[in-house]
Amino acid sequence: MNKKQNISKEPYKGTRDFYPEDLAVQNFIFDKAGQITEKFGYEEYNTSVLEPTELYKAKSGEEIINEQTYSFMDRGERDVTLRPEMTPSIARMVAKRKRELAYPLRWYSIQNFFRYERPQKGRLREFWQLNADIFGVEGIEAEVEIISLGYEIMKSLGAKDEDFEIKINYSGMLAKVLREILNEEDEEKINKTIKVIDRFGKIPEEEFNKRLDDALGGEKSQILKNKLDDKDSIKELFEKDPNLQICKDLKNKLETIGIQAKIDVYLIRGFDYYTGIVFEFFDTNPDNNRSLFGGGRYDKLLDIFGEEKMPAVGFGMGDVTIKDFLESRNLLPQYQSKTDLYLCTLSSDYFENANQLADNLRKQGLNIAVNYSNKKIGDQIAIADKKRIPFVICIGENEVKNNKYQLKNLQTGEEQEVDGQEVVKEVRPQ
């Protein structure tokens, strides 16, 4: 038709628009999660979405590692990154006021993060995450608390025990065992091997073998394969590791408060700043057997600020995977407007009367929207229904004359006559 170039209506790649019904879902998730977190005594904090890039470079100790960040130069030639995670930022905040904060310190935040990745199921470029961290507790109590916090959040969202499982591990055990089995000191090879082992069962066997050969070379890869088949002897190796006892201890302590956790010595978290227990919550749905969220202990992260080590345990729970989880379990509530009552007007002559009533009812605590459209009354009711507003009152000659209103419940279709003072208790019964 015309050559006019239209700007795309799509949101930027990997980000989402939150229409009211979408935001309602988001709020449902994080209102629940935030309430539970506060029940555990966590205080909310925040930081800027912008951080100096060096914060993330320093953490890994390698310059090139963060290919997946939104980084750019600002107008003053500063290297800036949109935060891809919260942990370095909270570590910075804690490090800065280390001596004046009161420990154990329990902080949480619900914020958005950016990662420059190819979007796919469960992963977008912008996501929202609840982060909860406890600082200053060396003992296993911190892990118990953080994991039970995650557990209680899941329950508060309506998940049942059988909907998810909790896996725990102690960071570094597998590497130690591999070094022993393979008589291999090359850290890089060990790390590569661990990543391949992590794919076991998720990729075809042939591909698995190929990658293992790739990581280790044919000979050692064969040794490892034989070992992996010999469950008992490999188990023995893990049993020798004192850190396994810590896992068992944690598992037992969780059990006493009714939380089942599985020790999985093959569980790994992507990054290696974890110094102790790591854990992940998994969806048990066979069609969506993915990690929902996880965390662990990171006692040495304050190093990068030149501070001494500080015991810290935390986790991050993202909206994308949780929303998929709740959707697949049918746990998301039906959208309902926060507006309590819609005032329909028979004609523009009654706008003023409707506004007076609205003003009166708002002062009594109700959320009221008034129609100014001059549409037919039936259409106005249809609009209220479409917005999922639960009640309507039509304002016309009769109402103005008698000061009585027909309050209509759009869910039941029932109507009753009320006066202006009775509306509140009908719309929001105590």
Place this chain on the structure above:
RNA sequence: GUGCCUAUAGCUUAGUGGUAAAGCUCUGCCCUGUGGAGGCAGCGACGAGAGUUCAAUUCUCUCUAGGCACCCCA
């Protein structure tokens, strides 16, 4: 970054080598102070570019966008 799949109206889909159908939505009308129903009418689309062809929405290629998997996953 690599691979595979997809692209038709605001949404969900149908269909064809001769420019396209339906449902929902939307707009208007009928009706109209109990109406959110029904009836009628209407708006509105083949992602972009190139090639093959008399003719391309349809076949081919490129691009773009989206989905999924890999990589990675702090």
